[in-house]
Amino acid sequence: MHPALSVIFFTVTSGAGFGLYSLTAVLQLFRLGPSLDRTQLLVALVTSLVLIIAGLLSSTGHLANPKNAWRSFMRVKTSWLSREAVLAVAFFPFAFLYLIGVIFYGAHVPIFFVTMGLIGIIFGFITVFATGMIYACLKTMRQWNTPLVPANYLLMGLTLGALIHMAIEAYFGADLQFISGVAGTALVMTGVMKGIYYFWIDRVSGPTINTATTFTRARVRLLDTGHTAGTFLTEEFGYQISEGLRSVLRTLVFVLGFILPLILVALAAYLAPGAGAFALAVTAVVSSYVGKMIERWLFFAEARHVVNLYHGAQHT
Amino acid sequence: MRLGLVIDLDTCVGCHACAVACKQWNTSGTTGPLTDYRPYGEDPSGVWFNRIRHYEVGDYPNSKTINFPMSCMHCEDADCVTVCPTGASYKRKEDGVVLVDQTKCMGCNYCSWACPYGARELDRESGTMKKCTLCIDRIYDESLAEIDRQPACVITCPAHARFFGDFDDADSEVSRLVRERDGMQLMPELGYNPTNRYLPPRINTPIPTDDVRRPSLAGKVKQWVNKAVAR
Ligand code: SF4
Ligand code: SF4
Numbered sequence: 001m002h003p004a005l006s007v008i009f010f011t012v013t014s015g016a017g018f019g020l021y022s023l024t025a026v027l028q029l030f031r032l033g034p035s036l037d038r039t040q041l042l043v044a045l046v047t048s049l050v051l052i053i054a055g056l057l058s059s060t061g062h063l064a065n066p067k068n069a070w071r072s073f074m075r076v077k078t079s080w081l082s083r084e085a086v087l088a089v090a091f092f093p094f095a096f097l098y099l100i101g102v103i104f105y106g107a108h109v110p111i112f113f114v115t116m117g118l119i120g121i122i123f124g125f126i127t128v129f130a131t132g133m134i135y136a137c138l139k140t141m142r143q144w145n146t147p148l149v150p151a152n153y154l155l156m157g158l159t160l161g162a163l164i165h166m167a168i169e170a171y172f173g174a175d176l177q178f179i180s181g182v183a184g185t186a187l188v189m190t191g192v193m194k195g196i197y198y199f200w201i202d203r204v205s206g207p208t209i210n211t212a213t214t215f216t217r218a219r220v221r222l223l224d225t226g227h228t229a230g231t232f233l234t235e236e237f238g239y240q241i242s243e244g245l246r247s248v249l250r251t252l253v254f255v256l257g258f259i260l261p262l263i264l265v266a267l268a269a270y271l272a273p274g275a276g277a278f279a280l281a282v283t284a285v286v287s288s289y290v291g292k293m294i295e296r297w298l299f300f301a302e303a304r305h306v307v308n309l310y311h312g313a314q315h316t
Numbered sequence: 317m318r319l320g321l322v323i324d325l326d327t328c329v330g331c332h333a334c335a336v337a338c339k340q341w342n343t344s345g346t347t348g349p350l351t352d353y354r355p356y357g358e359d360p361s362g363v364w365f366n367r368i369r370h371y372e373v374g375d376y377p378n379s380k381t382i383n384f385p386m387s388c389m390h391c392e393d394a395d396c397v398t399v400c401p402t403g404a405s406y407k408r409k410e411d412g413v414v415l416v417d418q419t420k421c422m423g424c425n426y427c428s429w430a431c432p433y434g435a436r437e438l439d440r441e442s443g444t445m446k447k448c449t450l451c452i453d454r455i456y457d458e459s460l461a462e463i464d465r466q467p468a469c470v471i472t473c474p475a476h477a478r479f480f481g482d483f484d485d486a487d488s489e490v491s492r493l494v495r496e497r498d499g500m501q502l503m504p505e506l507g508y509n510p511t512n513r514y515l516p517p518r519i520n521t522p523i524p525t526d527d528v529r530r531p532s533l534a535g536k537v538k539q540w541v542n543k544a545v546a547r
Contacts, residue, residue, distance in 0.1 A: 001429075064423025065443030071402035071420055081426055082401035139395065139506050140432045207432075207503045213384065214325075214500040214514055218374040223381065226332065226368045229359035232437040233367075236428065306503065307434035310369055310386065 001141070002239045003300035006061030011131055012160070012292050014055025014088075015153060018124040019161020021048035021095060023182070025117040027165075028107070033178035038106030040172050044165060045099050056088055080137055084130035087123055094120035128157050135299075142206040142316050143303040148197045155190040156292055162186045163261060163288050166268070167281040173273040176281075180269035184262060187288075191258035194295065198250060201302065206316045212309035222312030237305040241298075249298050257291025260284070317411040318483040319450055320390050320511030321470065322490045322499060326518045328368075328477040330383030334469035335366040338387070338448070341468035346453050347418055351441040363437045365448040366469055380517060385478075387469070388435035388448035389502070389510030390414050396427040396436060404445070411482075412511060413450050421445050432506050455480070483511055 024044040027033050036044070060066050073089075075082040094116045101113025109117070132150025139145055162183040169179050210216045230238075241249075264284035271277040304316050342365060343350045352362035366387040373380050390407075394414055397405045404420035405427050407413070416427075416436075421444040428436040428445065436447045451467035454460065464471065470478040481490035490513070493499060499513030531539065 062424070063443075064425070064438055064440065065421060066423075068402060068404075068420060068422035071404070071422060072424070073401075074403045075401050078398045079401040079426075081399065081424065085401065134426075137395075137399070138430055139508075140430060207505060211503050211505060213371060213373075213382070214502060214516065215371075215373045215382070218379075221372045223370040223372050226335075226370065229361050231361055231367075232363070232428075232440075233434045236425065236438075237434075305429070306432045306506070310384075310434060 001300045001303040001305060002236050003297045004062045006058045008293060008296040008300070010055045010059035010061075011153065012055075012156070012289065012296050013058070014052045015128055015131070015157030016160035016164060016289070016292075017048045017051030017053075017055060017157075018091075018128050019157035019159070020044060020051065020164045021161070022121045022124050023158065023161045023165050024048065025098065025121050027179075028109075029114050029117055033182075034169070034174045035107050036169070036172075036174070038102065040168065040174070041102045041107065042099075043171075044168050045095075045102060047164065047168065048161070049095060049099070052088075052091075080130050080133040084127060084134060087127040087130055091120060091123040091127055094123060125154065128154050140306050141303045143201045144299075146197075146200065148193065148200065152190075152193055152197060155186065155193055156295070159183070159186040159190045160285070160288060160292060163265070163281070163285045166265065167278065167285050170268060170273065170278040170281040175273060176269050176277060180265050183265050183284075187258050187262045187265065191254060191262075194253065194258075204315050207306050207309060208315045209309045209313065212306065225311055233307055234311065237307050238311065239301060241301040246298070246302065249294055253291050253295045253298065255291070256287045257295055258288070261288040261291075317485075318392075318511055319411045319413055319455070319481070320483055320490065320513070321387070321450075321467070322479040322481075322493050322513050322515060323385055324477040324479075324493075324497075324515040325382055325384065326477075326515060327475045328383040328385060328473075329475045330368055330370055330381075331474065332368050333472050333474055334385055334478060335364060335368055337468040337472035338366045338451075339364060341451060341454065342449065345449065345451070347416065347446050347449055350446065351439050353440065363439050363446050365435075365437075365446070367434070382517070385469075386433055386435070386502075387512075388414060388431075388450075389433055389508070389512040390448075390450065392509035392511060393507060395430040395508065399426050399430045401426065413452055414447070415449055415452065416445050416447055418442070418444050418446075432503055432508060433510070450480075483513075 060069050063069055072082055072085045076086050098113055098117035098120050101109040129150050132153035135144040136149040166179045166183050170176060209220045213220050261284040264280045268277040268280035306316050339350055342348055350363040354360050368383060368385045371382045371384060373382050390412055394407055397407050402420050402422050404417045406415060423438060423443040425438055436445050439446050455465050466480045470480045479490050479493060481488040483490055494513045497515045499515055501510050
């Protein structure tokens with residue numbers, strides 16, 4: 001699949017935003033970790049909303065006919081893309097009410113605003129789940145057609161959210177013991193999940209050139225594609241990544257996305273709160289963000305659409 | 317009604333006439349124009365509803381060249397319709413034809429991702445998705461003679477490799493062909509249940525040549541004279 005930068009930026013960034021929002025709200029509402037004051041909570045919540053909005057705006061970047069974008073809310077009954085759009089919008093009123101609660105009451109938000117925050121978390125989670133399902137529901141791409149995909153989207157968002165939350169706490173000089181544990185666990189779980197995913201998609205299965213052409217009892221070879229230059233199909237689905245580049249990028253995903261941030265998080269937890277810990281936490285965020293952008297790019301580049309069978313691929 | 321095409325892989329000669337006829341008819345049809353990019357440039361490209369590919373099946377000497385025309389299969393369980401967030405893609409209840417409403421499409425490409433058969437192509441000029449309409453503006457045109465109320469590709473095929481009709485009608489030509497010649501679906505394992513069917517090549521017994529009489533001496537001389545005499 002041809003990787004579209006706007007979609008890559010959108011899924012990573014809004015995922016991180018939803019992760020940060022959910023984590024901030026959960027930690028506050030259930031009184032986990034060091035309690036944050038009004039300013040700290042506001043910084044975390046506003047950052048999350050900015051990330052979400054920036055992501056959602058960039059998602060319209062890949063539309064060829066954006067003037068009809070408003071119609072994408074029309075098919076909630078069948079389309080995950082529609083559901084995602086609706087859920088993302090439904091998230092905002094609750095998120096804003098919770099934000100208002102924090103503005104007025106700081107760390108001790110009344111029960112009404114707590115409820116709004118909780119509903120916001122639920123909507124945030126289902127939105128990211130819906131984003132994953134946009135890809136996971138496609139039977140045409142074996143590499144996407146798996147429950148690992150929405151799970152991956154949720155965990156990736158949560159991990160980045162935890163890292164950003166940690167950076168914010170570090171900035172305000174809070175005690176990092178608790179949040180570093182959360183971020184570390186999230187990093188390990190997400191990394192393992194990604195490893196499982198890579199293991200899984202490396203096996204060959206699914207349709208072959210034989211079932212695609214109905215000739216299942218003989219070898220089928222492409223003689224001619226019937227066109228002299230590229231077409232929409234070859235541009236959109238014909239994207240190929242070399243073995244070498246793939247292993248380099250996969251290594252980078254693990255090193256930048258998980259291993260380096262894990263080390264930085266651990267180091268930051270051992271340092272006394274201050275500029276040093278903050279610098280480490282920020283580096284962890286940047287490294288993990290870059291790693292996840294590469295991960296998302298690979299997610300597209302490695303997916304092989306079955307239409308390639310008609311252009312000579314022997315299997316998907 | 318369940319309208320669709322039957323394509324005979326035995327008789328298709330791979331001449332691309334159906335694709336050209338399709339382009340010609342539909343560029344001024346309901347979803348037209350079918351834009352061309354750089355038509356006189358190095359790498360001309362553009363929107364086509366119908367593409368023909370060529371395969372070699374089997375190993376030499378038991379191999380056969382198969383010409384393979386493909387357009388929208390008007391699937392019964394069409395995910396291209398399910399995934400469309402705008403409702404621009406729809407399947408008509410009355411005859412099963414899958415269409416794209418050009419006024420509603422936002423060009424997100426999602427339907428083309430969902431189609432296993434490469435039947436949908438984005439028109440980069442209009443920003444909307446385009447695909448085979450089964451010549452919807454032709455097959456219902458009462459001002460045309462009955463015989464002309466068929467898709468352009470079917471009418472034009474010089475090898476008579478394409479058939480159009482109603483698969484719900486057991487007596488229609490398409491139903492009969494599928495029954496008699498084992499009409500196949502492409503990638504049935506994906507579960508789209510495509511309406512269009514493909515007829516496999518007939519198995520012909522080779523025409524025996526060992527009993528062909530050798531030419532007599534007089535015959536050989538005649539042949540030589542025929543070749544030697546200038547016209
Ligand atoms: S062939 Fe593709 S575009 Fe046509 S109905 Fe089936 S899935 Fe949709
Ligand atoms: S490209 Fe158009 S027809 Fe296809 S899914 Fe998007 S809005 Fe629907």
